[in-house]
Amino acid sequence: MAWRAGLVNRRHPHRHRPTWGLMCLLPWLVALSVAQPPKGSVTVRRDAITVRVFLQEPTIPLGGIFILRVQVTAPGDLTGNAVQFALPEAWSDRVIQLNYTSDKQTFERNGRLWSTLTYTYRLAPLRVGRIRLDGLQITALRERFSIPPIEGVVLSGTQPEPTEPEPSGPPVRVNASVAPRQPFVGEQVVYTMEFAVAASAHLVRNPTYDPPTAEGFWAEEFPEVARAWRSGYEIQRVRLALFPLRAGQLTVGSARVNVRMEGVAGSEVLTTPPLQVVARPLPSPAPAGFQNLVGQLKVSLRVQPQQATVGDTVVVRLRLEGTANLRNLAQPPRLSLTGARVGLPRERWQVRERDGRLWFQREFEWRVVPLQAGTLTIPPFAFPYFDPAVGRYRTATTSPVRIAVFGGRAEAVSTAQTPPTPSTAERIVVVAPLVLLVAALVLVLGTTGWRYWQRQRWLAAVPVPDPQLRQTLWTFRQEGANAFHRAVRAWLREQIFQRTGILLAPNDPPERVQQLLQSKGVSETAARFVRDVWERTATVQSPDEAVHLLRQAAETPNRL
Structure with a gap:
């Protein structure tokens, strides 16, 4: 019995030791799973379509903003x-959508035109910790994509360095400033609101921010919130670019920050x-073609290729960038060439921060097809x-660019000797397949010609010149x-662009x-006529309705 009891006692620790080991490791495994970085990006591909959804910064501090981007190529x-x-409605208890922008880029790959559409959302989180963004459904070119979930993390706060002294002021404070105080009309003025939180302060939730009123200004937000440490405070800077619209004294109103602290x-x-801002008027007279561009401005022109053959496509890209408000360019610049066909311009926008100011970048792209040889x-x-x-x-000017255009290649003259005359049997063997x-x-x-004749006869009956x-x-x-x-x-787009x-x-x-037509001096009657034609293009359901609409559309050039 003693031997059996001793055997049991010896086996007992070995039988339970793995369980105790797992229990000891369990807290470490949980901590390890929590400490894993969030998955802030997913990519889904199907055939030639690529959908990418990602957070620009998956981990942000308290008071930060998630930048969510959806890209479809x-x-x-x-x-x-x-x-x-x-965006799914279920996200409303996790984040608040602040604003939304979209952008389009085109490029060539293996001789084929491709596009990338980018949708950017600024999302303010409503709680601290991990935030799961799931359930997003995207339809691209009639293909439905179910996006796997992504995650972001909101940290409860960043601890200051050990050498930082404890702040002696209030736990939270705000102040604001503008620079310059005496700008010219249209010049960029940077409004900065600083929200400071002491390291010892604990916020229950993210603060909410109401921007100031800016009567007499055109305003645009900076894309990012700047952060820094100073004197024991974490400083968050929210900035606006303000452009005075008139001369004289202008007032930037009060900004409001709503905070809720623990224990209060x-x-x-x-x-x-x-x-207060005092805007100075611009000197008179303004040069011809001036479109209220005030600030730094750079312009560049790029042409590819600079040698082409008749019928080839030449890409012309014009880029403007600077601190001047490029949104004041009401219409794109015109490119008109003799001896070439010029397509409608494509436009790209980008706004970013540079040296503490908003830096605008606007690019126009034309596709030009030369029609004759020469320069x-x-x-x-x-x-x-x-x-x-x-x-x-x-x-700001660009230099002229010359493109060498060559004609088609001449056919090479054959110098081969005349082959010997084939025999009658050989002729029959060769001619029979040729006859078939x-x-x-x-x-x-004959079939194609009949269809073409039938099509031309049918189109000739349409009373449109x-x-x-x-x-x-x-x-x-x-x-x-x-x-x-669409057609x-x-x-209509081409006719309106050529005339206005x-x-x-x-x-x-x-x-x-x-x-837009009335802003260019088109009479209200003509603008309303074009509006009705534009609207009716989406309601046509029968050939008779289409013919009636085309009759009206044909009058558009005369009305403009």
Whole structure:
């Protein structure tokens, strides 16, 4: 019995030792899983479509902002309705959407045009810790993508360095400043609101921020919130770029920050004092073509390739950048060339911070097809602007670029000797397949010719003088109402751009079309007529309705 008891006692520790080991390791495993970095990026591919969803900074401090980007890359020139999605409503208890922007870039890959659409959201988190963003559904080119969840982490606070002294002031404070105080009209003024939190203070939730009123200014937010440590405080700087719209004394109102601290009942609202700015008028007279560009301005021109053959595509890119408010360029610059076909300009926007100011970048791209051999010259572009540093007007210009255009290659003259005459049998063997090939070719050409004749006869019955506009009716017959809608609007966009310089987007609402036309001096009657035509392109459902619409659309050039 003693031996059996001793055996049991010896086996007992060995049987339970793994359990105790796992129990000891369990807290470490839990801590390790919590400490793992968040998965802030996912990429989903299907055929030639790539969808990427990511957080620019998956880990942010308390009071920070998540930058969520959705990128869709696919072949072709994608339009806005090619990608459709909405942020899930379930996210409303985790984050608040502050604002939203979109951007489009086109590029060539293996001789094919590709596009990347980027949608950027600024999301304010509502709690501390891990935040899971799941359930996002994206439809790209009619393909549905279920996006795996991504995560972000909001830290409860950043501890100061050991050498930092304890602050002697209040636990939270705000102040504001503007610079410069005496700008010119249209010059960029940077408004800075500083929100300081002591290292010893504990906030229950993220503070909420109400921007100041800025009557008499055009305002735009900086893309990022700056952070720094100073005298035991964590400083968060929220900045606005303000552009005075008129001369005289202007007031920047008070900003409000709502905070709630541990151990304090209710919320506390901190406000900044209003600030005064005296805007100076621009000197007169302004140079011809001046479009209220005030500040730094750089312009560059890039042409690729600089040697081409008749019928090739030449890409012309014009880039403007600087602290001047490039949104004041109401319409894109024009490029008109003799001996070449110039397409509608494509536009790209980018706004970022540079040296403490907003830096605007605006790029225009044309695709040019030379129609004759010789030298094709891209003329210089000139943009007058006012430089506040020297207090006078300047002009940013580009140099002309010359493109060598060559004609088609001449066919090489054959110098081979004449082969010997084949025999009769050889001729029969060679001629028989050729006869069959010719017969098949005649049949195909006859069928194609009949269809072409039938199509031309059908289009000739359309009472519209413009052949391109008549062609849209055949598009309706072959591809349906949606393709007809796009084709007619493309024709209208080109006519409006040629006569007024207004570049409409394919999905612009009718109200905006009328508003832009009237801003260019088009009469209200003519603008309303074009608006009605633009609106009716989306409602056509039958060939008779299409013919009636084309009759009205054909009057657009005369109305403008």
